[in-house]
Amino acid sequence: MARKILLENINVPGIHTFDVYRQHGGYRAVEKALKTMTPDTVVEEVKTSGLRGRGGAGFPTGMKWSFLAKPEGIERYLVCNADESEPGTFKDRYLMTHIPHLLIEGMIVSSFALGAKTSYIYVRGEMMPQIRILERAIAEAKNAGFLGKNILGSGYDLELYVQPGGGAYICGEETALIESLEGKRGNPRIKPPFPAISGVWACPTVVNNVETIAAVVPIINDGGEEYSKLGIGRSTGTKLISASGNLNKPGVYEIELGLPVEEFIYSEEYCGGIANGKRLKAVVAGGSSVPILPANLILKTINGQPRLMSYESLSDGGFVTGSMLGSGGFIAFDEDQCIVRNTWNFARFYHHESCGQCSPCREGTGWMEKVLHNLENGHGKLSDIDLLVDVSKKIEGNTICPLGDAAAWPVASAIRHFRDEFEWHITNSKTAMEQNYGLANYADSLPKLEEAIQN
Amino acid sequence: MLSVTEHKEIEFSADLISKFEEIVTRYPKGKQKSALLSILHLVQAEYGWISPEAMDKIAAFLQIQAIEVYEVATFYTMFFLRPQGKFVLEVCRTGPCCLVGAEKIMHHIENTLGVKEGEITADGNFSWRGVECLAACGMAPVLQIGPEYTFYENLTEESVDKLIENLKNKR
Numbered sequence: 206m207a208r209k210i211l212l213e214n215i216n217v218p219g220i221h222t223f224d225v226y227r228q229h230g231g232y233r234a235v236e237k238a239l240k241t242m243t244p245d246t247v248v249e250e251v252k253t254s255g256l257r258g259r260g261g262a263g264f265p266t267g268m269k270w271s272f273l274a275k276p277e278g279i280e281r282y283l284v285c286n287a288d289e290s291e292p293g294t295f296k297d298r299y300l301m302t303h304i305p306h307l308l309i310e311g312m313i314v315s316s317f318a319l320g321a322k323t324s325y326i327y328v329r330g331e332m333m334p335q336i337r338i339l340e341r342a343i344a345e346a347k348n349a350g351f352l353g354k355n356i357l358g359s360g361y362d363l364e365l366y367v368q369p370g371g372g373a374y375i376c377g378e379e380t381a382l383i384e385s386l387e388g389k390r391g392n393p394r395i396k397p398p399f400p401a402i403s404g405v406w407a408c409p410t411v412v413n414n415v416e417t418i419a420a421v422v423p424i425i426n427d428g429g430e431e432y433s434k435l436g437i438g439r440s441t442g443t444k445l446i447s448a449s450g451n452l453n454k455p456g457v458y459e460i461e462l463g464l465p466v467e468e469f470i471y472s473e474e475y476c477g478g479i480a481n482g483k484r485l486k487a488v489v490a491g492g493s494s495v496p497i498l499p500a501n502l503i504l505k506t507i508n509g510q511p512r513l514m515s516y517e518s519l520s521d522g523g524f525v526t527g528s529m530l531g532s533g534g535f536i537a538f539d540e541d542q543c544i545v546r547n548t549w550n551f552a553r554f555y556h557h558e559s560c561g562q563c564s565p566c567r568e569g570t571g572w573m574e575k576v577l578h579n580l581e582n583g584h585g586k587l588s589d590i591d592l593l594v595d596v597s598k599k600i601e602g603n604t605i606c607p608l609g610d611a612a613a614w615p616v617a618s619a620i621r622h623f624r625d626e627f628e629w630h631i632t633n634s635k636t637a638m639e640q641n642y643g644l645a646n647y648a649d650s651l652p653k654l655e656e657a658i659q660n
Numbered sequence: 661m662l663s664v665t666e667h668k669e670i671e672f673s674a675d676l677i678s679k680f681e682e683i684v685t686r687y688p689k690g691k692q693k694s695a696l697l698s699i700l701h702l703v704q705a706e707y708g709w710i711s712p713e714a715m716d717k718i719a720a721f722l723q724i725q726a727i728e729v730y731e732v733a734t735f736y737t738m739f740f741l742r743p744q745g746k747f748v749l750e751v752c753r754t755g756p757c758c759l760v761g762a763e764k765i766m767h768h769i770e771n772t773l774g775v776k777e778g779e780i781t782a783d784g785n786f787s788w789r790g791v792e793c794l795a796a797c798g799m800a801p802v803l804q805i806g807p808e809y810t811f812y813e814n815l816t817e818e819s820v821d822k823l824i825e826n827l828k829n830k831r
Binding site: 280289290291292293294295297298323329330331332333334364366368369370371372373374385386387388389390391406447448449450451455456457489493534536538542546547550551554557558560 | 686688691693694695696697698700701722728731732735736737738739753754755756758759760791792793794795796797798799800804806807808809810811
């Protein structure tokens with residue numbers, strides 16, 4: 206069994222309560238940090254660990270923390286991003302439901318490191334049950350003296366609050382989240398200034414994902430050096446992977462970064478293979494925004510090396526033959542899934558979730574949805590395929606926030622890798638209404654594909 | 661769409677107001693507008709939807725312009741701007757759920773309730789709609805029912821029938 210450091214105790218009965226969590230070594234990181242460390246040494250420890258943001262961007266957390274401005278007399282804030290909305294991602298829901306004190310403990314240590322006296326956990330509004338769970342956990346921690354005034358006699362004060370969102374994917378983007386926390390529409394802000402200089406209420410602010418903050422706990426307990434020994438290269442530590450789609454055992458798995466993708470999909474320890482004895486057609490490895498890859502390219506890189514679950518290996522080959530680790534939302538498609546229909550579904554999602562601030566995204570996502578809807582329903586033209594690529598290119602890089610890119614990539618990558626399926630949909634529109642294209646050569650060995658890409 | 665046809669004064673209960681007041685204390689002085697999303701959720705839980713009159717009242721409570729409430733209530737998809745059924749079945753319609761049959765579940769709900777997406781059953785008990793990813797893809801297909809947002813996972817046509825029966829008997 207691989208080593209687990211976040212979900213080690215997830216199956217202990219009652220671990221969601223303060224007492225059981227504490228009996229299993231909980232809140233040791235708070236004691237260690239507040240009694241034996243300074244805020245700066247906590248930041249150093251996180252830098253040493255090599256921890257990278259687990260929400261999708263993969264930016265080094267310690268570096269993000271060190272950018273925080275610390276002007277005299279101005280409050281600083283830590284905001285936890287629990288607006289988990291990326292299709293395919295459900296790890297934060299799992300963590301908050303089953304082991305909420307891990308997040309609370311991470312929030313206390315991280316707030317101490319950043320000098321925040323008030324911190325917020327912004328949870329997507331649909332997760333009302335998780336909001337109740339967190340509020341109960343905060344009350345328990347406060348009762349036990351781990352929150353409030355003069356925590357453990359250290360002189361450090363911290364209040365922690367939970368705020369619900371209102372059902373908007375865009376609020377997972379950190380500046381949109383900050384707007385929402387201020388009680389406004391979730392329209393992303395133009396950067397700079399970055400939140401580290403001017404965030405919530407124009408005060409210096411750090412926004413971190415739930416899993417990132419939870420990972421600070423083992424980093425402080427065991428030391429950044431120990432944490433950095435886990436994983437591979439610059440992908441240190443463990444990662445929660447949300448596995449969904451046509452798998453025998455979908456669910457949340459904690460993996461050590463560097464695990465081969467093939468082992469993750471097929472071993473009994475993880476997903477146990479493709480459901481109903483079918484074959485794998487494609488995978489979206491890091492949440493709906495990242496490029497979709499056909500089976501042959503997700504299992505091996507273009508050089509024939511086994512593809513690993515790490516930031517570097519998943520992006521090997523760039524967007525031509527690679528993808529991204531993203532948020533770890535691992536969606537598997539079996540041989541009977543229609544790539545065109547799925548691409549339309551994702552395009553509809555991004556159109557629905559575009560905040561409407563930037564024209565390329567507001568209009569472009571709408572056009573992509575419409576064109577794909579036509580294609581899926583037998584009214585497509587061959588020129589539509591290039592039109593989709595053209596629209597996606599005009600969105601990408603031309604918007605205030607990354608939602609535009611996130612909308613463009615799934616469409617562009619689906620066409621890049623599954624163009625024959627799109628063409629078949631158009632030239633055989635009647636048949637396409639009744640049956641799917643099937644597996645085709647997506648699971649074939651690589652040389653053939655290499656040839657195809659060169660052509 | 662936000663539309664005002666007739667103006668009906670409403671009065672928030674003392675209990676609701678005291679909840680609003682507690683939420684405001686979570687934010688720095690003068691930043692009470694941050695309480696807006698929490699307050700909108702509380703109002704929707706109480707009335708089943710958010711009327712223009714309720715928005716005006718909220719604006720007055722928070723000492724902000726009414727437009728600041730309108731623009732937020734209309735931006736976030738969780739807030740209902742017109743009355744709904746007593747139970748609103750919100751089914752996830754995004755990719756991962758569709759890979760394992762969410763579209764079939766939505767058709768089944770439509771046929772069972774006999775109303776289209778967004779409409780209310782004649783007895784006023786139910787309405788339904790497709791919503792975007794609910795972050796529960798490993799337990800797909802899923803639906804949720806507010807105001808507590810109880811989750812129903814790994815849906816089948818049979819489990820949906822049972823759920824609807826149970827809700828009918830719930831008063």
